Every structure is written in structure tokens, then in C-alpha cells.
Amino acid sequence: xxxxxxxxxEIAYHETGPLDGxxxxxxxxxxxxxxAYDEVAQQLATEGWRCLVPFLRxxxxxRFLSDETFRSGEQAALGADLLAFMDALSxxxxxxxxxxxxxxxxxxxxxLWPERVRGLVSCGTGYNIQNIAMAxxxxxxxxxxxYWYQYYFHSERGRAGLAQNRRDLCRFIWRIWSPTWTFxxxxxxxxxxxxxNPDFVDIVIHSYRHRFGGIPGDPxxxxxxxxxxxxxxxxxxxxVLQGADDGVDPPDAIDYAASHFTTPFYERRIIPKVGHxxxxxxxxxxxxxxxxxxx
Numbered sequence: 001x002x003x004x005x006x007x008x009x010e011i012a013y014h015e016t017g018p019l020d021g022x023x024x025x026x027x028x029x030x031x032x033x034x035x036a037y038d039e040v041a042q043q044l045a046t047e048g049w050r051c052l053v054p055f056l057r058x059x060x061x062x063r064f065l066s067d068e069t070f071r072s073g074e075q076a077a078l079g080a081d082l083l084a085f086m087d088a089l090s091x092x093x094x095x096x097x098x099x100x101x102x103x104x105x106x107x108x109x110x111x112l113w114p115e116r117v118r119g120l121v122s123c124g125t126g127y128n129i130q131n132i133a134m135a136x137x138x139x140x141x142x143x144x145x146x147y148w149y150q151y152y153f154h155s156e157r158g159r160a161g162l163a164q165n166r167r168d169l170c171r172f173i174w175r176i177w178s179p180t181w182t183f184x185x186x187x188x189x190x191x192x193x194x195x196x197n198p199d200f201v202d203i204v205i206h207s208y209r210h211r212f213g214g215i216p217g218d219p220x221x222x223x224x225x226x227x228x229x230x231x232x233x234x235x236x237x238x239x240v241l242q243g244a245d246d247g248v249d250p251p252d253a254i255d256y257a258a259s260h261f262t263t264p265f266y267e268r269r270i271i272p273k274v275g276h277x278x279x280x281x282x283x284x285x286x287x288x289x290x291x292x293x294x295x
Contacts, residue, residue, distance in 0.1 A: 007084030012061035013054035017045030029100020031170040033194035039283035058203030060194035073207025076224035079108030099123035119293025126240030127257035178275025243274035
């Protein structure tokens with residue numbers, strides 16, 4: 001594991017493969033960590049890729065440089081962190097791959113700074129940039145039910161629950177979001193260590209409260225949020241991966257996100273017998289998607 005000073009953070013990351021290899025940055029989600037990409041990185045590194053897998057803000061050994069920095073979990077923060085990470089490592093452009101929070105960071109950089117992105121692999125809905133202005137509009141009862149954890153985190157009871165019961169809560173989420181993935185105790189505990197970061201609770205709570213417009217974000221990030229409010233299109237080569245058994249974000253029959261990908265190369269691939277944690281459940285499919293967009 002390595003660390004680098006990037007923006008407001010000292011970012012911890014895993015690096016695999018040759019230093020002069022084609023760079024690919026792989027980004028985890030909530031509540032997961034860098035180990036989601038262990039097999040993906042191993043596969044790509046043996047083919048000559050330089051694989052970089054950072055811990056997001058609030059996870060693992062990644063730390064804020066100042067106690068005074070706003071502990072924001074908003075989408076603009078994730079995108080800004082990724083761009084700062086690339087700048088700190090002098091990476092002019094890379095293939096980006098991510099899911100959940102990591103997919104959001106990757107989509108943001110691809111949309112706002114396309115010259116920095118050679119290709120994109122995004123999971124779940126695919127276009128993971130939040131439309132906060134629409135957050136007050138209800139969706140179907142079935143979809144609302146899947147968002148129970150977000151509403152839970154809006155309350156102080158939910159904050160206390162995450163702080164006091166984070167192991168059981170995160171493990172429960174793993175189980176219901178990936179109902180056909182049989183993971184063992186060692187696999188979960190390896191990732192659970194990342195959730196003991198001192199900023200984990202604050203970052204998670206802010207993320208889920210901000211995305212509904214209920215609390216303000218970091219004023220320093222408002223210019224990025226203003227750009228994201230316009231729901232910018234993604235113009236780089238892209239593959240969207242969706243787990244057929246995803247318990248929180250199941251694929252729709254219609255690819256509603258496709259209209260946001262104005263690129264000559266775009267594919268949606270639905271992976272059978274796979275849930276939400278797609279790179280860890282189906283590393284070969286994820287690695288294949290990375291190869292597809294590296295043009």
C-alpha cells in the first residue's frame with residue numbers, strides 16, 4: 001500500500017502492475033473497500049496494466065490533512081478527490097472503473113474532464129451522477145423500499161445505528177444487496193477494517209443527507225455541484241455493468257441511462273447471478289469491460 005497527498009487528503013491506495021503500464025483507476029463504493037478489486041487488479045496487472053485502487057475519503061487509511069476540512073460525502077467531493085489523485089500521481093489520463101460511490105466519482109470526472117479519461121466502466125444505473133433537484137420527487141414504492149438505509153441515515157437514530165452497529169449493518173447490506181453471493185467471514189472482515197476510519201460515519205451520513213438536498217454541501221465544492229446539476233453527458237468510451245441479482249439497484253428492461261452517453265462506443269452488459277458488488281463477485285466480467293473501453 002502507498003499514500004499520496006492529493007487535494008485535501010492523504011490518500012492511501014493499492015498499486016499493482018508495471019509503473020509504465022496503461023493506468024487504470026478502480027474505485028470502490030459503500031460499504032465496501034479496495035479489496036473489491038483484488039482479483040480484477042491481479043488479472044489486469046498480469047497483462048501490463050498499472051492498476052491503482054484508492055481508499056475513498058472516510059475509508060481505510062485515507063485521512064484528511066486538516067481537522068478543519070468539511071467532512072463532505074457529496075458527489076462533487078468524490079469527483080474532486082479522484083481528479084486530485086490523478087494530478088498528484090501525474091497521470092494525464094486513465095481508464096476509470098467504479099461502482100456505487102466509486103462509479104459516481106468516475107462518471108463525474110468522465111463528464112466534466114473527458115480529456116483525462118480514456119474509457120469508463122460504471123456499474124448500477126450506469127449514469128451515476130445524482131440529480132439532486134429531482135430528489136424530492138417520489139419514485140415507485142418498490143424502489144423507495146430499497147432506499148430504506150438512506151432514509152434511516154437521515155435521522156439521528158440512523159447516525160447512532162451506523163456508529164454503534166456498523167459491522168452488523170454493513171454486513172446486512174452486503175447480504176441483501178448481493179443475495180446470490182456467498183462470501184465468508186474473512187472476506188467481510190478484511191473490508192470491515194476500512195469502516196473503522198474516524199471519518200467514516202460523518203462522510204456516510206453527509207453523503208446520504210446531501211443527495212436529497214436536506215443539508216448543505218461544502219461551499220468550496222459548489223462550482224462542481226453547479227455543473228453536475230446540469231446533468232452533463234459522458235462522451236468517452238463506456239461500458240455499463242449491471243448485476244442481474246442486484247438487491248438495491250436491479251437492472252430495468254429499458255436502459256434509461258443510455259441517453260447520457262453520447263459516445264461512439266457504449267454498451268450495457270447485464271451479468272447473471274451477480275449482485276451489487278460486481279467487481280468482487282464477477283472479476284472476469286469487470287476486467288473484460290476495462291479492456292473493452294481502452295481504445
